[in-house]
Amino acid sequence: MGQKYTIGVDYGTQSGRAVLVDLSSGHEVADHVTPYPHHVIDEYLPGSGIKLAHDWALQHPDDYLEVLRRSIPAVIKESGVNPEDVIGVGIDFTACTMLPVDEAGEPLCFHKEYVDDPHSWVKLWKHHAAQPEADKINQIAAERGEAFLPRYGGKISSEWMIAKIWQILDEAPEIYDRTDLFLEATDWVISQMTGKVVRNSCTAGYKAIWHKQEGFPSREYFKALDPRLENLTDTKLRGEVIALGSSAGGLTDAMAELTGLKPGIAVAVGNVDAHAAVPAVxxxxxxxxxxxxxxxxxxxxxxxxxxxxxxxxxxxxxxxxxxxxxxxxxxxxxxxxxxxxxxxxxxxxxxxxxxxxxxxxxxxxxxxxxxxxxxxxxxxxxxxxxxxxxxxxxxxxxxxxxxxxxxxxxxxxxxxxxxxxxxxxxxxxxxxxxxxxxxxxxxxxxxxxxxxxxxxxxxxxxxxxxxxxxxSKQTPALGAAMFAAVAAGAEAGGYDSIIDAATSMARVKEETFKPxxxxxxxxxxxxxxxxxxxxxxxxxxxxxxxxxxxxxxxxx
Ligand SMILES: Nc1ncnc2c1ncn2[C@@H]1O[C@H](COP(=O)(O)OP(=O)(O)O)[C@@H](O)[C@H]1O
Ligand SMILES: O=C(CO)[C@@H](O)[C@@H](O)COP(=O)(O)O
Known part of the structure; x- marks a missing residue:
């Protein structure tokens, strides 16, 4: 079948990087970093210059697409690999990094009428302004004896999805109402690559209180938080939750053109940076x-x-x-x-x-x-x-x-x-x-x-x-590339499972640090x-x- 490759794209806090990986050895053939043009937005909103409150941290969604536009063609060029031999692409992201989108999947901050409202932008993982909401989420869950709380060490963080959504509802109800879906940025980027929205089980589980057997917490719990949140999980958090290593769909023609990759290749379901790194070591x-x-x-x-x-x-x-x-x-x-x-x-x-x-x-x-x-x-x-x-x-x-x-x-x-x-x-x-x-x-x-x-x-x-x-120079990106190989499958030259991929592709250095x-x-x-x-x-x-x-x- 000849040598096959996948590309992993790691979205960090300040930049995104693509790595083109050889599937037989895990060798990172080429890598390229794109710093986010708008950096972390934690003082003033771009354009309007509106001052952000203490503890805010936002990002610009187009910066994520810029990483695909620049870094994927760059690794293809640098490696000299024929795009025909790249059988899949996967990404990993900081999390919970989330954004509100409309019915077409367009971020609300791309709308002229919302661009000056900080709540329409991407809230980065380290946006910490939803602590009052997180405190209430925990207090009410504890009072009601909610079974999910111990699974999160007894506390839900203000960094996560529900606290961030509730902050939007509290401070910008018009943005909340206009939102069709709240998405993890990792799922949004995947939706841009495949043309359809699916949620990954990793961020759903760790960041949005979703459980494989039990699903989300009950409507009664959300109602107890705020009656306006009662239907949140059926409406703005709706969507199929898909297991890691699955394919989220094929790469669209438009994305193929933008990146230089072959249309239709497997796009792995989104993942989190740290989680993707585990099989990569x-x-x-x-x-x-x-x-x-x-x-x-x-x-x-x-x-x-x-x-x-x-x-x-x-x-x-x-x-x-x-x-x-x-x-x-x-x-x-x-x-x-x-x-x-x-x-x-x-x-x-x-x-x-x-x-x-x-x-x-x-x-x-x-x-x-x-x-x-x-x-x-x-x-x-x-x-x-x-x-x-x-x-x-x-x-x-x-x-x-x-x-x-x-x-x-x-x-x-x-x-x-x-x-x-x-x-x-x-x-x-x-x-x-x-x-x-x-x-x-x-x-x-x-x-x-x-x-x-x-x-x-x-x-x-x-x-x-x-x-x-x-x-590995770019461990989470290597992990994302491994999950892409699993999404592509063994028949296409990838792997049947992440364990098989790890066996062939993961590496640690010989030298260790001993106490x-x-x-x-x-x-x-x-x-x-x-x-x-x-x-x-x-x-x-x-x-x-x-x-x-x-x-x-x-x-x-
Ligand atoms: N020699 C060093 N010793 C300790 N910390 C460093 C050193 N050089 C850079 N840093 C810190 O490392 C962090 C960047 O880590 P890196 O893994 O490259 O980024 P990211 O977390 O965004 O993926 C920065 O916070 C920087 O201050
Ligand atoms: O919280 C998570 C993962 O759950 C990380 O995405 C977040 O700490 C950001 O990681 P980085 O320090 O940017 O690598």
Whole structure:
């Protein structure tokens, strides 16, 4: 049959990238990144310049199509592969990144009359302005003893679909009324590629409270939230929910022309970035926690049973790998915290020094921070710069650094921030491990493991577990390409199952990060201190963070 290929497109927070993959080996033959022309929209709405409120984060839907227009032709050209041999295409996306569309599937922000209303735009996963709605969703679910709540670690996040929809209804009822469907961006892009709307089981399960056996929560529950939401799931959330690895349809002629691909090739149903990464590092069995480490971290784990774990984002049957329960947890900011430190609070002499030595600022800070032993800085931080996703599930929580003195150096603070995010991950590892979902080893992918060795050693020491690193430049995109191969099927030159695809196509590096016993011991002590701060500020004993936020909001 000759060599066959698929293309995976990974939609991240700031850019989208396409990877053309050889199906026999998983080799990434060519890749291309398209930065989103409109970036993350979190201050002013494009065009009108309307100021967005605190905690908002939007995107422009055309930026997603721009990725297809630019990156797919670029990888075909760079690879020199004949488009006839590309048998499928798949995508993965940040989530819950959602948008309202009309009957024709057109985003409402493309309508002249709605373009100046921020609620007509795409709400990015890290849009955190629906916390009041999320609080009510949780309170009412708890009061009614809703069975779905434990499946989401006891709390539904403000990042997810129902809270975001309810915020639209509360603040822009005319947009809510005009909306024909609320879609995950991943499903919207797939609908643009195939000409029909299908929902994927992964985002439906993790982000929209859909269950394989039980479907959505009851109409009575939605009515108890707000009578106007009673029919939401039959109307604006309607649609067929399709399992991962299925084909969502064939590529339309128009999309084929736009991308240079062959019309009719299999388009895999949409997927989430972190979830797509799991088979791409070869993880198809329980016990291995996959961390997609970038601006945030998503923690993914497989299990054979549905267990209740405090503060996890969710457990979904077939949510990552068919036949297993997929668990997800996460930290809303990791790389973003390091970026904040470098961009917003670093003394200029560090930048000058790094430049003089021909190093990037992160590299300079990493080198200097590595000169300290665990505990030597005397500092400890809570990593809640963008709230706490797991295990506290509260976007109102904020960061803190304890132990600063007049002698504290920037590299010490940098090291402390790396450590704080490792402690956040340790909380998640402990939550799973102590609730019957074992975590024996860690697997890391995403941008951070390639960029910062100190960070990875700290994670190994803090969690006392060996870390395997993805041997792929674009792991989620490789995963998306693998799902595309499954959607295309073995007969077309793809695979029958994602497990078969993983066996042939997934890779990790030979070198791993192993815990260093002396460091493990000291970090254990620091972790106990971290846990005390975590519980004191995070579990309501002292809600000063919430009070400060309320004062800030009223002062704005
Ligand atoms: N050397 C470094 N050490 C630690 N963090 C870094 C380094 N270089 C970049 N970062 C952070 O990595 C994040 C980007 O990660 P990446 O995986 O490339 O992106 P994304 O999460 O959007 O897919 C940014 O938040 C940036 O601050
Ligand atoms: O929340 C999820 C997945 O559930 C992610 O899409 C979100 O954290 C964004 O991930 P990135 O940090 O942009 O890779």
């Amino acid at each position: 070869g993880v198809v069995t329980p016990g291995k926690l996959v961390m997609a480490m970038g601006t945030s971290i998503c923690h993914m784990l497989l299990g054979t049973e549905e267990k209740q774990v405090e503060g996890m984002c969710g457990v979904v049957e077939d949510g990552i790998i068919p036949g297993l329960y997929g668990y997800e947890a996460g930290q809303s900011a990791v790389g973003d915290i390091f970026e904040w430190f470098v961009e917003e609070s670093l003394p200029s002499y560090v930048k000058e020094q790094a430049e003089k030595e021909g190093l990037g600022v992160h590299q300079w800070l990493e080198r200097e921070a590595a000169k300290y032993q665990p505990g030597e800085t005397g500092l400890l931080a809570l990593d809640w710069w963008n709230g706490n996703r797991s295990v506290l599930v509260d976007t109102d929580l904020t960061g803190m650094i304890l132990g600063l003195t007049l002698l504290t150096k920037p590299q010490e603070v940098y090291r402390t921030l790396l450590e704080a995010t490792a402690f956040g991950t340790r909380k998640i590892v402990d939550a799973f491990h102590s609730n019957g979902v074992p975590v024996d080893a860690l697997y890391a992918c995403g941008g951070l493991p390639q960029k910062n060795r100190l960070l990875m050693q700290i994670y190994a020491d803090v969690t006392n577990r060996e870390i395997y690193i993805a041997d 260093i016993p002396a460091n493990v011991e000291i970090y254990e002590l620091l972790y106990q201190e971290y846990s005390k701060l975590h519980d004191y500020f995070g579990r309501g004993e002292n809600d000063v963070m919430k009070r400060l936020k309320a004062i800030k909001k009223s002062a704005e």
